[in-house]
Amino acid sequence: MIHARGLARTFEGRGRGRKDEVKAVAGVDIDVETGEIVGFLGPNGAGKTTTLRMLTTLLKPTAGTATVAGFDVATQSKEVRKSIGYVSQSGSTSPEARAGEEIMDHGMLYGISRRQAESRGRELFGQLDLEGLWERKPQAMSGGQRRRLDIAMGLVHDPQLVFLDEPTTGLDPQARANLWTHISELRDTRGATVFLTTHYLDEADALCDRILVIDHGSIVASDTPDALKRQVAGDLVELVVADAAQAAAAAELLGRVADAELAAEGATVSARVRGAGHEIAGLIRGLDAAGIALESIEVRRPTLDDVFLDLTGRSLREDA
Numbered sequence: 001m002i003h004a005r006g007l008a009r010t011f012e013g014r015g016r017g018r019k020d021e022v023k024a025v026a027g028v029d030i031d032v033e034t035g036e037i038v039g040f041l042g043p044n045g046a047g048k049t050t051t052l053r054m055l056t057t058l059l060k061p062t063a064g065t066a067t068v069a070g071f072d073v074a075t076q077s078k079e080v081r082k083s084i085g086y087v088s089q090s091g092s093t094s095p096e097a098r099a100g101e102e103i104m105d106h107g108m109l110y111g112i113s114r115r116q117a118e119s120r121g122r123e124l125f126g127q128l129d130l131e132g133l134w135e136r137k138p139q140a141m142s143g144g145q146r147r148r149l150d151i152a153m154g155l156v157h158d159p160q161l162v163f164l165d166e167p168t169t170g171l172d173p174q175a176r177a178n179l180w181t182h183i184s185e186l187r188d189t190r191g192a193t194v195f196l197t198t199h200y201l202d203e204a205d206a207l208c209d210r211i212l213v214i215d216h217g218s219i220v221a222s223d224t225p226d227a228l229k230r231q232v233a234g235d236l237v238e239l240v241v242a243d244a245a246q247a248a249a250a251a252e253l254l255g256r257v258a259d260a261e262l263a264a265e266g267a268t269v270s271a272r273v274r275g276a277g278h279e280i281a282g283l284i285r286g287l288d289a290a291g292i293a294l295e296s297i298e299v300r301r302p303t304l305d306d307v308f309l310d311l312t313g314r315s316l317r318e319d320a
């Protein structure tokens with residue numbers, strides 16, 4: 001559904017007397033198959049929006065090629081635009097028009113009839129918890145309502161391929177969860193393909209079949225959430241014992257099964273252990289035999305944030 005090769009975009013900054021270049025996207029390859037939900041993750045300024053704008057024909061690439069829904073973004077922009085829905089990061093509703101009219105206009109712009117636009121628009125208002133706001137102007141809506149209206153606008157013409165740029169930013173937890181359900185349903189019931197950006201790792205983890213991580217304009221990872229999590233060196237095992245002396249002995253035992261990051265602080269000992277599930281029983285027996293009383297033990301599966309930290313040296317949350 002999406003195939004990009006060496007797609008790149010450089011911006012020329014016009015500083016006084018000197019020219020500086022920003023390599024916003026440095027030549028990325030992207031493949032998204034029909035029916036996939038793919039998450040595009042990366043910190044602020046990584047190049048997510050720039051990539052999306054090139055794929056949706058709103059911005060010309062400085063190098064590389066891309067086909068979207070079978071059409072070339074450079075030479076067949078009209079066909080590409082007809083085949084997709086796009087919800088931009090900043091939204092696209094005009095504050096003055098009434099929400100219902102706006103969504104119908106938007107549908108008709110894409111070639112569906114007024115009646116179709118109204119019925120699909122009202123259906124989306126229901127699904128996205130916008131009931132009662134059909135006659136309301138966006139300027140009189142809350143931020144989260146406006147965001148959901150943006151999303152409804154991007155979906156009104158039932159596109160087979162949807163680009164969503166940070167769709168859930170600014171939504172409360174309930175609205176986020178509701179939107180996740182809605183996005184999954186788009187795929188499950190309508191066979192739609194979804195390409196979305198997000199800063200939320202839990203979101204990508206819960207929603208996406210595959211994740212692309214971009215940093216400094218280059219793709220640094222592409223895999224399923226589970227496979228990415230397996231890449232980090234194991235589960236985090238944390239033991240709390242009675243005191244520092246016991247901690248030293250516990251660290252010695254944990255060190256035998258640890259793969260990385262063995263650390264002791266006060267009465268707490270932690271390490272990354274690959275396949276911790278298989279090692280825990282033996283570890284506990286060993287602690288028992290050594291007379292070390294365990295206050296608590298915690299095993300945490302690696303999160304996408306761990307993956308991100310591993311890949312980029314930064315935490316995603318630091319930027320969010």
Ligand SMILES: Nc1ncnc2c1ncn2[C@@H]1O[C@H](COP(=O)(O)OP(=O)(O)OP(=O)(O)O)[C@@H](O)[C@H]1O
Pocket residue numbers: 011012022023024025042043044045046047048049050051089
């Ligand atoms: N029109 C522009 N002119 C100059 N530089 C730009 C322009 N648009 C984007 N950039 C720069 O390109 C880089 C990538 O920006 P982009 O908007 O793609 O990031 P992003 O990954 O979407 O970030 P965010 O998470 O903040 O939305 C940034 O350094 C940004 O300042």
Ligand SMILES: [Mg+2]
Pocket residue numbers: 048049050089165
């Ligand atoms: Mg962006």
